Amino acid sequence: MSGWSVIRIATILVYLFLFAPVAVVILLAFNANQFGSFPIEGFSFRWFEALWNNDAIVRAFKTSLLLGVLTAAISTTLGTLAALAMVRYDFPGKRTISTLLVAPILIPEVVLAVALLLFLQFLSMPKSFGLLLMGHVVFTLPFVVLVVQARLVSIRRDVEEAAMSLGATPVQTFFEVTLPLMLPAVMAGMLFAFTISFDDITGTLFWKPGGVETVPTQIFAMLRNSISPEINALGAVMVIFTIALPLVAASIARVMAMRKVGASK
């Protein structure tokens, strides 16, 4: 057997290792067995039904959704402006600023969580949804900056200069030319921020007020009590949700791009 086929087989095994456990979660979510574990006894939606009727889980889902959407909106706005400054301008101290912008990634999330929590407690601000939101904005911000920055580099400056030379003001140029060109990058950043926020557990466990659960902390709490069979169904919903989201976004972006091409013809 040649070296290359050994590498190929090893690669397949590594991919199996990455995906098999998640596939088992999805498989067990449809299992009719009354304990929701092996052996597989047939196909059933009973665990999804149980999820739907579980108020705590539905509430957690709503909390996560709201938190994710708000986090994405805020940190994408902040991050896009910062990325614009970093790509389009030269200014003294740029390297320091660039390090500062990614600082939340370089600091372990636990430490970041502790610092923010204790500082706000010191200011007599109790744990709240607001604290959760602030925390999520801080640690998603660097990802948005990096993603938008990476894509922004490829947008050519000439187009903007052309618009300006034809009499557009800088603000007009931004909204009529730059922003539409940037839209895919901004969407990617937003999606990234949403998913990170939606999946986060490390910081969330520190920041969340008592009684408020997000989907990951809800799963965590369910794991600590006992392995309830609903967990697999909830896991399956999460997986499908977070995977479907970027796919849907990508196809929307494609449709929009096609329309634009069609309109300009």
Added chain:
Amino acid sequence: MAADVAGARRTPWVLLSPSLATISLLLIVPMLFIVVYSFWLRTATGADQVGFYLDNWIEVLGDRFYRDILFQTLLIAFYTTVICAFVGYIPAYFVANTRMKSKAFLLLLLMLPFWISYIIRTMSWINILGTSGALNTLLISIGIIDDPIQMLYNQQTVVLGLVHYLLPFMILNVYVSLDGIDKNLTEAAQSLGCTGFQAFREVTLPLSMPGLAAGSLLCFVLAAGTYITPIVLGGPRDAMFANLVFEAIVTQLNWPLGSALSLVLLALLGALVVIYTRYLGIDQIAKSFK
């Protein structure tokens, strides 16, 4: 015209100010605060005694209990990183060198784990290794064992969970490095008489080091800072350093002590990041976002 130039000079700072304000107020100031806070004292009544006390630091740095768990944490992070490096290099090499069509597909698959929740990927191992999990069910049904074996809740399963979580980071970083290598270089080495393996060892491997280093840094720092995996997949004796932080802050409510503990973790991991950026630059990690 002069006003224009001044305006242009101001623009980047106007664009940056919301982000910088957010990071300063919600990250830099709180970090400075916990440095000060770690010298205060939590009294029995639950009030903080403001001052300059070394008690927390003496406890954190002097107590064997903390030192042992710190050592265990670094060991777990080290095992995780080494395994990720070895296991991750091969698929990264394959993806970088395979035909265009399967390459795009494999890369897409590689991005998937980033979209799948960490807690779900961690708990999924309970379905595989638990007493009523896939492996036990399989072993019983083919008659190798009669009763399920307890495979979970030890240090190995903690490392397993962390490897499963962090492997995509490693593969992606190594891939970025390998993909940037000019194919002519290995061909040149081979035409000059190197065997395929020699060419790999002398040309490809050294050129992929920046990616390997970036991936290792990410794996180590993320592994050493975790506290969820040990709770879900570890036993009572497999606590990691971040679990101590969580205990001190959330359970015991001893915030000054918790501050000192988190600063120890930060100092250790921060030192790694600083050494790394000194020699390799942070840009390498940013590359994998492109």
